[in-house]
Amino acid sequence: MSVNVATLRSATSVAGARESTRDFLDGLVPAIAAEASDAAVLVVSELVTNALRHGGETCTLELTGHPGTIEVAVHDPSPQAPRMRTPDLSGETGGFGWPMVNRLARATAVNRQADGKTVSALLAR
Numbered sequence: 035m036s037v038n039v040a041t042l043r044s045a046t047s048v049a050g051a052r053e054s055t056r057d058f059l060d061g062l063v064p065a066i067a068a069e070a071s072d073a074a075v076l077v078v079s080e081l082v083t084n085a086l087r088h089g090g091e092t093c094t095l096e097l098t099g100h101p102g103t104i105e106v107a108v109h110d111p112s113p114q115a116p117r118m119r120t121p122d123l124s125g126e127t128g129g130f131g132w133p134m135v136n137r138l139a140r141a142t143a144v145n146r147q148a149d150g151k152t153v154s155a156l157l158a159r
Contacts, residue, residue: 038062038099045095045108051082055097055106062099066159073138074104077155080131085110089150103140104157111150 038061045051055078059071066074078095085093089110098105116132136142139155 039096045082045086045093046091048079048082048086051078051095054095058097058099059104062159066104070104070157070159074106074157077106077135077138077157078108080135081106081108081153081155084116084131085112085153088112088114099159101159103159105154106157107152107154109147109150109152113146113151115144115146115151116153 038058045054052075055075056071059066059074074097078097082093082095085108089112093108093110096105096107096109098107116135119132135155139157141156143154145152145154
């Protein structure tokens with residue numbers, strides 16, 4: 035089984051990132067389960083949303099299909115790492131996304147670089 039990689043250099047919308055992710059996942063051989071695909075799209079949606087909200091107008095999305103996993107990596111120029119916080123039940127300030135990403139992923143990582151950070155999530159294929 036080969037490794038598949040797709041890089042969306044400048045994700046400027048969450049909807050576009052979700053669409054690119056679905057296209058990438060639909061092209062994987064062997065195909066992945068619908069639940070795994072939905073989880074990956076949800077993680078992409080959350081990570082790209084946060085990157086655009088906190089890091090600027092664009093981010094970089096990289097998707098990698100490994101034999102047993104899907105890796106999602108989102109790079110943005112902000113050095114601030116995501117953090118766990120008490121969810122806001124009034125719907126004003128969120129707080130649900132990062133815990134959700136950590137529940138869906140086998141592992142998450144935040145790697146800081148001179149030009150920002152990359153947030154990665156490794157999901158079951």
